[in-house]
Amino acid sequence: MRIALFEPEIAGNVGAILRLGACFGAAVDLIEPMGFEWDDRRVRRTAMDYIDHVSITRHADFDAFRAAIGPRRLVLFTTKSRESAYDFRFMADDVLFFGKESAGVPAAIADSCPAKVRIPMRPQVRSMNLATSAALALGEALRQTGTLPS
Numbered sequence: 158m159r160i161a162l163f164e165p166e167i168a169g170n171v172g173a174i175l176r177l178g179a180c181f182g183a184a185v186d187l188i189e190p191m192g193f194e195w196d197d198r199r200v201r202r203t204a205m206d207y208i209d210h211v212s213i214t215r216h217a218d219f220d221a222f223r224a225a226i227g228p229r230r231l232v233l234f235t236t237k238s239r240e241s242a243y244d245f246r247f248m249a250d251d252v253l254f255f256g257k258e259s260a261g262v263p264a265a266i267a268d269s270c271p272a273k274v275r276i277p278m279r280p281q282v283r284s285m286n287l288a289t290s291a292a293l294a295l296g297e298a299l300r301q302t303g304t305l306p307s
């Protein structure tokens with residue numbers, strides 16, 4: 158299982174997701190440009206030494222990322238989907254794909270994703286924090302595919 162972040166803007170979110178990837182054995186793809194310098198100390202402050210235990214790939218843009226992941230299925234997490242992530246059937250080599258904090262992903266990129274799912278929330282709120290949604294998504298995808306660490 159991989160986690161991919163489209164043009165993340167907040168260093169602390171990326172650090173938290175790198176730590177998540179380290180804890181669960183999920184590789185992390187970062188699609189540039191990002192809203193901060195890669196050596197921003199806020200990344201390491203949240204990822205800490207877990208950063209040494211996660212596979213990280215940085216991609217120049219979405220097209221480079223798409224070419225690099227090959228035939229793996231891209232599952233976009235978006236509040237705009239009607240399909241619940243809890244009803245969706247994940248596969249062990251899926252790429253769990255998340256949008257940027259301010260705007261998600263552009264419509265053309267969303268349209269190119271073969272699967273789009275949402276994490277159900279109360280109707281009076283807009284969205285979850287990026288790292289929080291990645292944690293819930295990864296936990297469910299690993300649970301379904303029987304690939305949670307023991």
Ligand SMILES: C[S@@+](CC[C@H](N)C(=O)[O-])C[C@H]1O[C@@H](n2cnc3c(N)ncnc32)[C@H](O)[C@@H]1O
Pocket residue numbers: 234235236254255256257258259260261262274275276277278283284285286287290
């Ligand atoms: C802060 S949200 C972005 C909100 C942005 N205004 C939008 O319209 O997409 C950052 C990312 O977290 C993920 N996310 C947050 N809440 C989610 C939910 N309830 N279901 C699915 N994805 C969610 C999505 O990938 C989203 O692009």
